[in-house]
Amino acid sequence: MTEKTQPPATGHLSAPADLPTQYTPAEVEGKLYERWVAAGYFAADASSEKPPYTIVIPPPNVTGSLHLGHAFEHTLIDALTRRKRMQGFETLWQPGMDHAGIATQNVVERELAKEGKSRHDLGREAFVERVWQWKAESGGQISGQMRRLGDGVDWSRERFTMDEGCSRAVQTIFKRLFDDGLIYRAERIINWCPRCLTAISDIEVEYQEDDGELVSIRYGEGEDSLVVATTRAETMLGDTAVAVHPEDERYAHLVGREIRLPLTDRSIPVVADPHVDPEFGTGAVKVTPAHDPNDFEIGRRHGLPQLTVMDEHAVITAHGPFQGLDRLEARSAVVGALRAEGRIVEEKRPYRHSVGHCSRCKTTIEPRLSMQWWVKVGPLAKAAGDAVRDGRVAIHPKEMSSRYFEWVDNLHDWCISRQLWWGHRIPVWYGPGGETVCVGPDEAPPSGEGWHQETDVLDTWFSSGLWPFSTLGWPEKTESLARFYPNSVLVTGYDILFFWVARMMMFGLYAMDGVPPFHTIALHGMVRDQFGKKMSKSFGNAVNPLDWMDAYGSDAVRFTLARGANPGVDVPIGEDWVQASRNFANKIWNATRFALLNGATAAGPLPPAEELSATDRWILSRLNSVVAETDAYYEDYQFAKLSDALFHFAWDEVFDWYVELTKTTFSAGGRPAEVSRRVLGEVLDVTLRLLHPVIPFVTEELWTTLTGGESVVVADWPADSGFRDREAESELETVRRLVTEVRRFRADQGLQPGQRVPAALGFEGAPALAGHEVAIRSLLRLQPAGEGFAATATLPVAGATVALDLSGAIDVEAERKRLTKDLAAAEKELAGTRAKLANEAFLSKAPDHVVEKIRTRRDAAEADIARIGAQLERLP
Template structure:
């Protein structure tokens, strides 16, 4: 435990006066963070003090949006990553936490377009080159403010290595990757159905589609006439203008006579075939579905299987482009108009309105997504996804928690080709040129692009996820074989949310294995959950329950926010959080502060070795034994990414055992003085030194301020992580456990009798256990028990294991009033028991009442039974 302990630079601890009476985060955090950065603590350093080489540890930051602000999800993720990297740095690793930001194509372009709109302009008014230049100017002056917010949280990133997905080096990596995939025929261009945003005017990825329940309509329509008719249902009636077939299941006898025949499509002069396709569920609806291959992904696949025409009936703005009466109408206007026209022809069989169903919306602007047939660039993911699956299956990459592995496999084993082109101006432009005679040339970063009459570059840019998929190696200098790449690839671990397991983690796996000759991008994937409100509800601006961590940091300090989030972070599980919990974490930071001030005021020291166990009291040996157990426990939780468990272990050890018990037990020793006091001061200094080290990765600011004052050391950031010395003393642990049990029992009795914590009570202690007898002075001090004097009268007796406590409560409480109060409470509890028991004995009630109501009654009955037992015990203990 004491090995590798950084010794104070000045040979003694600072004076207690160096610590203010109260901890004020605003006066500490910025000063400490700037000192850490100025001294280069977060930068990589391969050399040990003895001249050897440190083992590397690398982790990348999930790149935040250059346009965004620090939200509570960032605060959680960055806290966990920072805790991991701070501990590894203290353990002596050459630690790299790689920072950087994502260019966020759609969000950033939308922001600049809003600026132009406020000036009465569009991007087309200024042109592509000027628009991109304007984005760069915005980034230089206003973008990336999240970096400053990360500093407020305490992120220990290597700022000198900061990267941006659009900087020169990463742009070279993107172009190299595109060229290699293209040459290996893993990138191609084709017409497919994509998610289209009519507002942003671009294809968007699956992760940028947010589904929500909307009120719409479900209209059942009759196609054809007489025996040659079928009924289909749709929520998007306007798409029937692009229908090219009706599909039924091949084994559905209801429609066997129609398969292969053509039926009339209402409102048009076209007929469409009835096709048999096993995709159709004969049990759903009428068992017949309309097929619009150009406007629905499932219909597109049916169309491909049956060679159906693909009729596009909407433009990029979701405006109808066909059929005179509807041409020029927005899709929603056309929906009403088409239904009205069908109703007029007697084609509407049924209408359900409102019909609530799940609808995709653009996460950037909220517009309803339109599935659309479009010519786009795609990644052929088959071999890439297989390699990503194999890396986890064969154990080269571990997923925490393990149960998330099945979700990972479900995705990679069934992954569809990835649409990587976006119809934007801000982003990595696709490095493909087209010639006047149909030539198509993909250009690498070291090749000259073709030029001359008729040559032009593809207008689209790449999906933002393409560049961020290269993050673990592009940030290290790839495609060049840099020293950083050789040292820090593969990364040690990826800590990220389970919600982007499919969209980012899988892409990094695919690209890393492909670009780095089969070497995985990281060895561990540690997944955390999403932060929810205190009631477990998803945060949403529409619900009004979104938390701003910056406001919480203003009010309670960064440590309080960090500790709250870490203490709730069970692997892969969502985290409810409320302001009350942040206040509680602030109280914990204050407790750490006050306990350290107490230690300094009472001469706690870290000078010299620990006294021999023979000189230590049972309390000293107990706390040192417990300290080593906690070191081992916390180490185990870190290795398993159990942040909630390690935080909880540290909280209870620090607050309950060190501050509430060891400090209190030491007070009588300090008062008595002599060699036992010297030993206790050294033990207290050791325990605080190690406890602050253990707490530092999670709450770095308050621990840094306290530790440097206590020890005179340079900084906790570069101090040694505590090692478990192996010292255990089960006998001392049992002895102090007995003291704690006795004190707790008597304190409970005092509280039941309404005694104030500081109120002194005469008592006689019969301590038959020698382990308790050795602590009589401390027990009396903790319980505010005075020695029995003249006229001492036993009015209450408490038998506890190894002892009997006889109390004289005469003159301390009004026994008659207390008996009346307890008798009244007993009557109320007995009435509650009778009422709840009667309900639970009523078979009619049990048969009709919902389960949660019955459970509530059972809980009330159990509470009443416990109250009756407690009150009767209190009455029995009252003097007669």
């Protein structure tokens, strides 16, 4: 059934102008971005009556520069906000940077080292001042790079996690949490970096496979001995027990007894604990509560002593021959001493195992018992889980929800203190009598002899966890906070779902009276190279996106990234894909330039439906379908699908078909040409607006030239008018199929694309195609069948017939010889593959993938034989 409605009567004032013959991104992008910023297009007005749409930027480190991960994430966020802005929302994309405590401190310390100094030479206050100086001079490089990419952020609202407002927010929420008993100080096991001399968060630990050694050691004597295995032999000096599973009968007689700890004058108990896996190794494990998180928990359950045997530099402090040795030196020395005592049962070298390293300095981290500040996450994590379970917050894609719940439902208390100088200093003062006072932002700290402030600073994730509301002025009740909180959506990588996202959820719900920080969490994957491998400098496959922007333009990089962005899935990307996207931008440029040179216009209403040709109705019907399709994909965060849909519509349907079909109409002139010029202008106007959020620069240059409008940034987002013409779509699909089939036949016959041949067309079985004969002949380079015409090949296609006279177009004998040779090769290939597949010995021994490959070759040979045979039959 044909569905027809009046096409939309929309359009803009036209101001056609000549475009350069080639698109040069470097000459366009910079000036356009500065014009957008100067015009205030990205500025958000808190007093506006428009519906709000808010997204915060995941704050990049102040030490950082734009990498492909940033470019990917920023492209998706920018596409969302540009579209919403065009839809009439008061849109805020909140920019800012993270102070990146440990990373920034390391950068400045390296600068000092070049001067032969350390931070201790300067002292705390002078060092912090030096960091601020570095930020002013060298920090924030990424801001300029964001401009290169086209980020439509509100620069007037740029924030920094250490600025005055964010610092006030940090002190306020710390005080509230402290007063509510949700922040406390305790001695626990933490990740310790002996190089950076600070506790670090789980996300700052990178695990990699290292070569080490697995040493099996006998504890105790004779029948009362046990064998334990360890990769960290030096920690045995701090063992305070050996643990076995309560139901392990092999060791039941030893539970509750003590055995001698080698190399020491101590005896330690054998305890039964369900944490031990009786199937792993010998089923007995050494317990070092001060140097292993699992051992710490076993120690707490059994009241074991906690012996610290290493200092903050990972140097052995235990009395004895190993005192003063670095942990790695001590490891070899301990193993040597155990070997001398005959305590080594087995040694495996090299032993490949996963080892945690500091992400900043690559030093092996050391689990260490340490007095630190903690957040009691139980009630906060429950609230964060409930907000997703009850539908206040949606996670997209939905399958990622289980990973979120797995995390928040099993969250351990969070170590928030860092032994650094750069960061938010913990607002706690200690008194001479052991007093502890937490001070809020409007309170004076205690003074007098003996009072001093806590020296630790807060984990960077503490302040970034406040980002959705601290950037809007909280704890003050600002107009911006009331207007733009909660955020509409958070766009971020699944890799920090547990760390940043969970913390924002906990803090947002706590600080904002149960209102979550965002309605939707849209998770994306990580950018990888074209082979799916993680990008890394050490792998030699890392890419600086600025290099690709310089070579191909920012639009090409953005479109490549968006076209690979399936929700929650990693994104492979290669330079050849960026080149293809550059070609797409050039195709858009050339097609629009052609349209302008041929009088296409976006001004005034569209002609009435009765004046539209089937070709015009087809493209307008398809246009509205694509508008609806694009909207649906945006609402589902399907960036890859929307980009692909727009690519194929623009390139395949508009540029390769509609533009080509209208060339004959333009040549004929008259009213049909005027109608098609207006339709082409409309199609380009809407297509450029649909493409703008993903490729903003080339679309801005072309749209303003085509329409004479102020800027596509503030143009209306296209709406689906409801116009559909299924008959026209079917008719044009038949035209396309006919042209495609005949083109394939021409290529099979060795005809050059521009070579003209005589042909007779018959439309008895497809009368609707008769109206397209001029266009069909033009597209297929077919001359009229004149005197002496003798059909040498006839093609029935889609109810029509195309009779061709190829007698003077090809060397028939040479073509027959070539095809005969190809046929012989295909028959030989078929015979060989069939012989292999008939060989039972081969089938029984060959791997499945090899057999499948042979079957594929057989099928291809059969298809080649059929194709070549048909070509030979069609030869004169």
